[in-house]
Each structure stands twice: as C-alpha cells, then as structure tokens.
Amino acid sequence: MKYCKPFYFVLFLSCFAMLSPHHSSAGELSVSYGEGASRWSFPVGGELTPEAFRIGYIHPTELSWNFATDHTLRLELEFAAHHWKDTFRNQRSKTGVIFNPMWRYYIPVFEQELYFGIGIGLAYTNSDIWMDRQLGSRLLFEDKFEVGVKIFKRHRLSFSVNHYSNAKLANINHGANVHYINYAYQF
Helix, strand or coil, rough: HHHHHHHHHHHHHHHHHHHHCCCCCCEEEEEEEEECCCCCCCCCCCCCCCCCEEEEEEEEEEEEEEEEEEEEEEEEEEEEEEEECHHHHCCCCCCEEEEEEEEEEEEEEEEEEEEEEEEEEEEEEECCEEEEEEEEEEEEEEEEEEEEEEECEEEEEEEEEEHHHHHHHCCCCCCEEEEEEEEEECC
C-alpha cells in the first residue's frame, strides 16, 4: 500500500485542480502505459521488459503564443506519479512523482490538433536502481519528447519518449528510457 501513495497524491492534486476556480482553461487527467529498456538490450516486449504506468494532471497556463493564423505554442504543467515494474532479479517495483513543464506546439489538421511537445522536469523515485540500471540518485531529471493529436476537443492521444537521468550530478548515471502511450481527458 505504501507504494500507491504517489498515485493518491496526484489523484488528490487532480481533484483539487478540477475544483479550483482560479484557472480559466480546464485541466486534463492523463494515464499512460509504457515499457522501459534494459541496459543490456533485452528485446522490447520480451520477458524481462519492464512495464511502466503513469497517472497525471496537465494544468494549462496563460503563457501561449500564436503563430501564423492558427498555430499555437503553449506552456502546460504536468504533475504525475509513475509506477515502474521491475522484473529483473525479482526486485521491488519503483514509484515516484514528477513535475514537468511542457511546451506544446499545436497545429490544426482536419478539425483536430496535431501537436509536438518537449519538456525538462524533475522526478523523484523511491529507489536509485531500476532493472539493471543504477540511476545514481533518487532525484532525477525527466526529459520528455511527445507527439500526439487532440481529438474531439477533449481527448488527447500521444506517444512519448521519456528519459530519466541525474545529469551526471552523481558518480553513476546509467539513465533510463521509457516509451509511453498516453491518453488524456480534458474536464
């Protein structure tokens, strides 16, 4: 039960944000499923490929710039919790929380919005080891690259590559990559 605490925290934050009258745009609740990769290149989808789950809240900000007539660059704040399963040597699964300011560039295409996103944020995990990777620290940076589409004005589907690393602030820095499929719903 103690490993679920970050998920409850993000769920609480999402509910608080939904009820908050201080923002003009609606936020989004997101869920993600992904897979990581071992340092020794086990095949993705193989028996030792770790699964990763993520739940989050995407908070829109007032910072946005319009380009051309209908292209928009927006800053959106992501608050999330992750759960990384660990199938290597029967280790415990890892959990943590993430804050990542994301810049997303929206392009309207056939009444939908195609977008590209990039962000660098902070992540905290309950261990500095995942699979056969020594992350070197529990406090990590998350680099996120995302491409997706916002459909029917309230739904968002995307693919992201998330890289976790301590940016060589510790002696060991194997880093980790997780490939996620993401879904978000705007409320």
